[in-house]
Amino acid sequence: MQSYPAVTDFLRSGLFRWAGDANSFVGDSYIELVCSPNNPDGAIRDAVLSSGAGKAVHDLAYYWPQYTPITRRADHDIMLFTVSKSTGHAGTRIGWALVKDREVARRMTKFVELNTIGVSKDSQLRAAKVLSAVSDGYDGGASRHRLFDFGRRKMVERWRMLREAAAASGAFSLPEETSGRCNFANETAANNPAFAWLRCDREDVEDCAGFLRGHKILTRSGNQFGADPRYVRVSMLDRDDAYDIFISRLASLK
Amino acid sequence: MQSYPAVTDFLRSGLFRWAGDANSFVGDSYIELVCSPNNPDGAIRDAVLSSGAGKAVHDLAYYWPQYTPITRRADHDIMLFTVSKSTGHAGTRIGWALVKDREVARRMTKFVELNTIGVSKDSQLRAAKVLSAVSDGYDGGASRHRLFDFGRRKMVERWRMLREAAAASGAFSLPEETSGRCNFANETAANNPAFAWLRCDREDVEDCAGFLRGHKILTRSGNQFGADPRYVRVSMLDRDDAYDIFISRLASLK
CATH class of the missing domain: 3.40.640.10 (Type I PLP-dependent aspartate aminotransferase-like (Major domain))
Structure with a gap:
């Protein structure tokens, strides 16, 4: 880090x-x-x-x-x-x-x-x-109080929204989804990282964070992580209303 | 410190x-x-x-x-x-x-x-x-909500109790009380430190903290502050019930 x-x-x-x-x-x-x-x-x-x-x-x-x-x-x-x-x-x-x-x-x-x-x-x-x-x-309580199940449903939904928005824009790509056998959930589960490592594929954009900032989306540039500034880190953990605005702004970018 | x-x-x-x-x-x-x-x-x-x-x-x-x-x-x-x-x-x-x-x-x-x-x-x-x-x-609120007035009354009372207990025991001494003009309270006020710097005057006690520990009073030894172990630091900010027990234990020591 x-x-x-x-x-x-x-x-x-x-x-x-x-x-x-x-x-x-x-x-x-x-x-x-x-x-x-x-x-x-x-x-x-x-x-x-x-x-x-x-x-x-x-x-x-x-x-x-x-x-x-x-x-x-x-x-x-x-x-x-x-x-x-x-x-x-x-x-x-x-x-x-x-x-x-x-x-x-x-x-x-x-x-x-x-x-x-x-x-x-x-x-x-x-x-x-x-x-x-x-x-x-997890100890006999109501299932709606099961934090990790709630969290996983939320993260699965957010990653689905993000992948759709990136595909709709045609200008961004994301790491391929990986999955594995989760011994906690006792099923095969996808990896739903807390951050999205988003790449801008447009030829004319070398500074993805700057490009997104111009469209009112705040991210951290890849170069803050010693990586290519075509990448940015996006938090997947903001509140629902902020996340929804981010998704609609991203989907509208070409 | x-x-x-x-x-x-x-x-x-x-x-x-x-x-x-x-x-x-x-x-x-x-x-x-x-x-x-x-x-x-x-x-x-x-x-x-x-x-x-x-x-x-x-x-x-x-x-x-x-x-x-x-x-x-x-x-x-x-x-x-x-x-x-x-x-x-x-x-x-x-x-x-x-x-x-x-x-x-x-x-x-x-x-x-x-x-x-x-x-x-x-x-x-x-x-x-x-x-x-x-x-x-302090801005037109009820006077019972004035924190520093409450705090000073409490500290004055605790220092009075401590000085009486030390005098009753005959075995301890405290710094002399000092006072000054307080521009906040607009009156002359005593110094009521958050810690008491207590000295054990008994000839046979060189380690005041150890002596008090033997009587179920926990303090910090003067040597933790680079000072004489005949001194201890006593917190004046514990809860009322704990402070009352401390005072009665101290007063009973000769």
Whole structure:
């Protein structure tokens, strides 16, 4: 994710420095950040480095059934999660980690304590309430209270709308739909990423974000992710009314 | 405050390192942190260094009428505030700063953006609601809704109880009460710090925090603040029921 280099560079930590893309890294000592599903393109990623002295941190923020088939039980050494993407409560600023090594866990806890004087008690209470409501929905609760089923239906519908709008315009293309066996839903399910990685196919447009901005559609340019500026990242998680306006504007572009 | 060296040391920033007590600092380039009223002892502090290349950051977290007379309009270059101590909403993790230099303000904003991806929108809405309720109380609202008047009455009462309990025990002493002309309340008002800096006067007690812990009173030892362990810091801001138990336990100690 684009925020990683900014943070290490800004602090100029004596402990760590940003070393760029893991695919081109040479060395034994590193921390590899694996964002899976990936931001911005929703692809499932595996660590590309392996060394006894290196560590991989798996950011599983988007590994939830509304976004991607849950094809396997996650079992990495260090796994990060957040209520931001699972339930939409980004404002609580709450995440959690599953960590196998006790000493690594202790240092992560210490960092949280120093960086934010621990986690807000208000936020802990809110997050606990939210997560129990989600859990209760799957524990004999009414099916309309089942968050991930709701979320998946919503994401399937939005991706259908987006693919139709892109096809109607004739000027945009999207990653091909992939699917897999979801062990949570117990059925084959499509990948419905939280972001669309949209490409402008018009020959005369080199800056897709600028072109869309001219048509009142705000996106993040591919070059903010080290990619071709013909690509943009589109959030698929805005409110219904904003999403509907985005779709109608996109469909009308030739 | 004791958290400053921990944070700089933990990050091992290439930009800053903790240089210890400003009173013994030699050099021209520095950031001096001035906590006023001071934590733990509630004393009003001024910057002790002065250099064109140095900067002072005034932490005014406790500069509110319930804790201290507002004797002068604060007019420092960089001033930090927080709803944590002004209204008690620490869980929002919201503070604000008044900063004269535009470039310094820009860098502070950038740091907040990188460190916490901006400030939680939930928290901003809650803090705005809380601060308008406080402000409305002083803008023609009912006097029972005047937060700082309520807060000062509460703190005056708690300090009275604490001084009586310390006197009853005969084993503890407290800083002498100071007062000043408060321009907010428009009267002379006592200093009622959010923490009590309590000294155990018993000859046989060298570790006041340990002694109190043995009597089921939890405090922070003076040595956590670089001071004599005969001192402890006591929070004056716990709930009424917990505060009442603390007072009765303290009064019973000889």
